[in-house]
Amino acid sequence: MIKYSLSLISFSFVLFLLMERLNLPLALAALSSLSFWTGLGILVFKKVGWGRGKVYYLTLVIYLLYHSFLYSFVLGILEPGGLKQASDQVIGAGFGFEVPTPPVYFPLWVSQAFAFWVIFKGYEAIVVPFTLFIGAVLGNLLGLNVRAIFKLYNVTETKAARSIITLPALGIVSGTSCCLALPSIVLYSVALSFPILSPSILALLSSSTYFSLVYYGLPIISSVALYLNLRVLSKATRACELGKSAFKSTLS
Known part of the structure; x- marks a missing residue:
């Protein structure tokens, strides 16, 4: 399985090089990107696993749709003055x-090798391979965490124990799944409120470093946090189950 995933990633890079050197059709970018993210997905989801049940699938689908399609719309509305951006253009769509x-920029290229966008009332949603992939990863981890919280809640005996364990877990899940553009919105609002700070803040918002942190760094950090939280929940559930089994065996 690992060899297969590495082969897909290698094929993606080779195809990218051929496109650059031989001026092959740009449409091959979709194949290169699909090969790369499929190979990486095999590695990631083999490690994390998949869940089952209505709660898991509902969480996965809702978050994937939000992160991939609705996130840009929500961001445009939440930004200061966002509601004033609405236009008469009802809908528009396209791809590229x-x-x-x-070659040194291959990781950046493959993350947005092709894009599909929708414009509705002046608000634009852009879907690229990275947003789809990280949306699937975060949605999967959120679904697994929510499912694990329910399972842990069911095996704990007292309300106090349930609160001590599940409330911090819910905090981590909700915190990592919140709008990742919040830092940008806060900084943008400060820039508008304090004109003297505007040049520095706007320079930060437009910098490639800040973009990389918000667009790539925060989702990856959220994924790691959710994965670690899932491991803690799983260990706590096993400990509770073992404790209940040991208690029942002593009674019998």
Whole structure:
């Protein structure tokens, strides 16, 4: 399985190089990106696993749709003055492919090798491979965490124990799944409120470092936090189950 995933990732990079050197059709960017993210997905989801049940699937689907399609719409509305951006254009849609870059920028290129966008009332939603992939990862981890919280809640005996264990877990889940654009909104609001700080803040918001942190760094950090939280919940559930089994055996 690992060899297969690495083969897919290698094929993606080779195809990218051929596109750059031989000027192959840009539509091949979709194949290259699909191969890369499929290979990486095999590695990630083999490690994390998948869940089952209505609660899991509902959480996964809702978050994937939100992160991939609705996130940009919500961001446009939440930003200061966002409601004033509405236009008479009802709907528009399109897709495109990224021109191959120098090989050193392959990770950035493959994350947005092709895109699909929808414009509704002046608000734009752009879907690229990275948003789909990280949306699936976060949605899967959120679903697994919610399912684990329910399972742990059912095996604990007292209300106090349930509160001590589940409330912090719910806090982590809700915190990592919140709007990742919150730092941008706060900084943008400060810039509008204090003109003297506007040049520095706007320079930060437009910097490539800040973009990389918010767009790539925060979702990855959230994924790691959710994975670690899932491990803690799983260990706590097993400990409670073992404790209940030991208690029942002593009674018998």
